[in-house]
Amino acid sequence: MDRNQATGLILFAAVLLIYSFFFSSPEPVTDEQNTTTTEVQSTPESQAKPQETLSLPDSIQALQNQQQFGEFSTAASGNEEMISLENDLVKITFSTKGGEIKNVELKEFKTWSKEPLILLDEQSASIDYQIQTSKGPLSLNQFYFTPSKSTTTVDEAAAQQLTFTAKTTSGSIKRTYTLADGKYILSQNIATSGLNSLTDQSITINWQDKLKRQEADIKESRRKTYVNFYTSEGDYDYLSASSDTDQEQVANPVKWVAFKQRFFTSGLIAENQFSSTSLEQVVPTDTMSIKDMSATLALDLNNGQANNSYYFGPNNYKILKKVTADFEKNVDMGYFFVSWVNKYIIVNLFHVLEKFFSNYGIIIVLIVLIIKLFLFPLTYKSYIGMAKMRVIKPEIDQLKEKYGDDPTKMQQEQMKLFGQLGVSPISGCLPMVLQMPFLFAMFFFFPNSIELRQESFLWASDLSTYDSIINLPFTIPFYGNHVSLFTLLMTVSQIVYTRFNNQLTAAQGPMKNLGYIMPVTFMFVLNSYPAALSFYYFVSNMVTFGQQALIKQFVDDDKIREKVEANKKKNANKKKSKFQSRLEEAMKAAESNKKKK
Incomplete structure (x- = not known):
C-alpha cells in the first residue's frame, strides 16, 4: 500500500465516523409510525388475548349510577x-x-x-x-x-x-x-x-x-x-x-x-x-x-x-x-273415589313397612298380603256367590231352553228362580266391586311414589320405571319399543286366573271371552308403566288365585246344593218382593215399548 492509498483510507474512515456521530442518532417516533409499527407486530396470538375494558373514572361512573338508580346508586357497584x-x-x-x-x-x-x-x-x-x-x-x-x-x-x-x-x-x-x-x-x-x-x-x-x-x-x-x-x-x-x-x-x-x-x-x-x-x-x-x-x-x-x-x-x-x-x-293420589285409599291406608302402611324392611320388592309383597288378608271376607263371599251360580246352572239352562226366544220372559223367570233359591246374581260381583278402589289406587300410588325411585328388585334396576328385558328395533303402537317382563308375568297370571274363575262360575258366552281380552289390553297399557305397579298386580293375581284354590278345598258344592234346595222349599209360597215386582213391571214396560216401535 503506497502513501496515497493509506491517506485515502484514513480520510474515508474519518468521514464515516463523523457521519455516524452527527447524522445517525434515532429520530422521535410519530403517531403514524407508532400505529404502523403496532399493526406490523400484531400476531394471531396477541389478537386472541382479551382486551381490557376501559373503566370510567369513579366520578363519571357514580354520576351514571345516580342518573340510572337514584338513591340506590350506592348499591349499584361492588x-x-x-x-x-x-x-x-x-x-x-x-x-x-x-x-x-x-x-x-x-x-x-x-x-x-x-x-x-x-x-x-x-x-x-x-x-x-x-x-x-x-x-x-x-x-x-x-x-x-x-x-x-x-x-x-x-x-x-x-x-x-x-x-x-x-x-x-x-x-x-x-x-x-x-x-x-x-x-x-x-x-x-x-x-x-x-x-x-x-x-x-x-x-x-x-x-x-x-x-x-x-x-x-x-x-x-x-x-x-x-x-x-x-x-x-x-x-x-x-x-x-x-x-x-x-x-x-x-x-x-x-x-x-x-x-x-x-x-x-x-x-x-x-x-x-x-x-x-x-x-x-x-x-x-x-x-x-x-x-x-x-x-x-x-x-x-x-x-x-x-x-x-x-x-x-x-x-x-x-x-x-x-x-x-x-x-x-x-x-297425585288419584280421583276422589280412590284417593282416600292412598292417603289414609297405603301411604301409612308403606311407611310403617319401610321401618322394618329395606327391600321395596318385599314391601310390595307384604302390602299385597296385608290387603288381601283384610279383604278376605269379601273374597270368601264372592267365591260362595259364584259357587251358588255354578250349582244352579242346570235350572238356568232349562229356562234358556224354554224361554230362549223371549228375552223378557227369560229374565222374569230367572229373577223368580233366584228368589226361590235364595241366590243373588250380584252376590259374586259385589265383593269384587268393593275391592276395586284398592286396585285403582295402586294405579296412582306406584307411578308417583318417590320411595321406589332408583330402587332395584330382581331384574328391575329401578322400580319407578319399566323393567325392559328386550329393546325392540321398532315401535308397536300403544305398546312401545321394549318388553317389560313384570307386565308379561302379570298378563299370564291374569289369563290363568280368568280360566280358573270361568270354571268356578261356569261362565258362557261373551262374558267368558271378555275375561281374556282385559289382560291383553292391560299388557299394552302397563308396558311403559313402573315395574312396581305390574309386579303388584302380578303378586295380587297369584295371591287371589291361591286364596280361591284354598277356599275351594273347604267349600263343598253338595252342601251348597242342599242349602239351595232348602231355600227352594222354604220360599215356594213366598210373595214377590216390592223390588222384584217393580223390576218385572219395568221389564214388561220396556218389552211393550219395543213391540210398539
Missing part, C-alpha cells in the same frame, strides 16, 4: 361473591349480587345418570325481584349486597340464617333467609327502610325455570310435570299436563305456586298471598329440559316488609303435607 346455606338435606347457593338464589342441590338424591341432583342452577333458572321506583322498575339483581351469617332456632330446631344488606343514600334493603336443620323449606324476609323513591308497595317476582332432566324416561317425566297453584280461597288447580303450551292469568289471590316434576318440586309460598299471578309452561323441542316454566307474582309490602318461603325437595306425601295447606296435592 364485587359478586357466592355464599351458601346448607343442612343435611339441601345446599342452597346465593349471590351477593341481588342476594338471590343461584343453585339448589338435593343432597340425598342423584339423577338417573348418578350425578348430583341440581334442582335449580344459574344456567337453567332465574329468580328476579323487582321494586317500583321513581326511576322505573328496578331489579334487586342489579344491586350488590353485603352478607352476614348467624344461627337461630325455628320450631325448636337449629337453623342457619343469612342476611343480605344493600345500603342506599337514604335507607336500606335487607333479605334474610332462614334454613332449618332437617327441612327443605327456605324462608325469606324482605325489609325496606327509609326508601323515598318507592312508588308502589309491592314487589314483582319473575321466576323462570327450564326444568332440568332428572329421570331417564323423558316422556313419562313430561307427562307428570306441570304448574300447580293454590288460591287463598282454598281452590287447587294446575296447568294442562298434556298440552304443549298452556298459560293462565289467575284472577284470585294465590297462596302458593309449584313447578311440579314427577318426583321433585320447586315451590314459592306466600305468608299471606300473592295479589297477582301469571303462569305459563311450554314443552321444548329439545331434550335438554323437561318443560320451560315461568311465573310472575306480586308480593305486597306491609310496613316495608314482606315474607315468603321456598320449597325445594322431593314429592314425598308426608313431607309435603307439613309444608302448607294442600301442598301435598303435588303428589
Whole structure:
C-alpha cells in the first residue's frame, strides 16, 4: 500500500465516523409510525388475548349510577361473591349480587345418570325481584349486597340464617333467609327502610325455570310435570299436563305456586298471598329440559316488609303435607273415589313397612298380603256367590231352553228362580266391586311414589320405571319399543286366573271371552308403566288365585246344593218382593215399548 492509498483510507474512515456521530442518532417516533409499527407486530396470538375494558373514572361512573338508580346508586357497584346455606338435606347457593338464589342441590338424591341432583342452577333458572321506583322498575339483581351469617332456632330446631344488606343514600334493603336443620323449606324476609323513591308497595317476582332432566324416561317425566297453584280461597288447580303450551292469568289471590316434576318440586309460598299471578309452561323441542316454566307474582309490602318461603325437595306425601295447606296435592293420589285409599291406608302402611324392611320388592309383597288378608271376607263371599251360580246352572239352562226366544220372559223367570233359591246374581260381583278402589289406587300410588325411585328388585334396576328385558328395533303402537317382563308375568297370571274363575262360575258366552281380552289390553297399557305397579298386580293375581284354590278345598258344592234346595222349599209360597215386582213391571214396560216401535 503506497502513501496515497493509506491517506485515502484514513480520510474515508474519518468521514464515516463523523457521519455516524452527527447524522445517525434515532429520530422521535410519530403517531403514524407508532400505529404502523403496532399493526406490523400484531400476531394471531396477541389478537386472541382479551382486551381490557376501559373503566370510567369513579366520578363519571357514580354520576351514571345516580342518573340510572337514584338513591340506590350506592348499591349499584361492588364485587359478586357466592355464599351458601346448607343442612343435611339441601345446599342452597346465593349471590351477593341481588342476594338471590343461584343453585339448589338435593343432597340425598342423584339423577338417573348418578350425578348430583341440581334442582335449580344459574344456567337453567332465574329468580328476579323487582321494586317500583321513581326511576322505573328496578331489579334487586342489579344491586350488590353485603352478607352476614348467624344461627337461630325455628320450631325448636337449629337453623342457619343469612342476611343480605344493600345500603342506599337514604335507607336500606335487607333479605334474610332462614334454613332449618332437617327441612327443605327456605324462608325469606324482605325489609325496606327509609326508601323515598318507592312508588308502589309491592314487589314483582319473575321466576323462570327450564326444568332440568332428572329421570331417564323423558316422556313419562313430561307427562307428570306441570304448574300447580293454590288460591287463598282454598281452590287447587294446575296447568294442562298434556298440552304443549298452556298459560293462565289467575284472577284470585294465590297462596302458593309449584313447578311440579314427577318426583321433585320447586315451590314459592306466600305468608299471606300473592295479589297477582301469571303462569305459563311450554314443552321444548329439545331434550335438554323437561318443560320451560315461568311465573310472575306480586308480593305486597306491609310496613316495608314482606315474607315468603321456598320449597325445594322431593314429592314425598308426608313431607309435603307439613309444608302448607294442600301442598301435598303435588303428589297425585288419584280421583276422589280412590284417593282416600292412598292417603289414609297405603301411604301409612308403606311407611310403617319401610321401618322394618329395606327391600321395596318385599314391601310390595307384604302390602299385597296385608290387603288381601283384610279383604278376605269379601273374597270368601264372592267365591260362595259364584259357587251358588255354578250349582244352579242346570235350572238356568232349562229356562234358556224354554224361554230362549223371549228375552223378557227369560229374565222374569230367572229373577223368580233366584228368589226361590235364595241366590243373588250380584252376590259374586259385589265383593269384587268393593275391592276395586284398592286396585285403582295402586294405579296412582306406584307411578308417583318417590320411595321406589332408583330402587332395584330382581331384574328391575329401578322400580319407578319399566323393567325392559328386550329393546325392540321398532315401535308397536300403544305398546312401545321394549318388553317389560313384570307386565308379561302379570298378563299370564291374569289369563290363568280368568280360566280358573270361568270354571268356578261356569261362565258362557261373551262374558267368558271378555275375561281374556282385559289382560291383553292391560299388557299394552302397563308396558311403559313402573315395574312396581305390574309386579303388584302380578303378586295380587297369584295371591287371589291361591286364596280361591284354598277356599275351594273347604267349600263343598253338595252342601251348597242342599242349602239351595232348602231355600227352594222354604220360599215356594213366598210373595214377590216390592223390588222384584217393580223390576218385572219395568221389564214388561220396556218389552211393550219395543213391540210398539
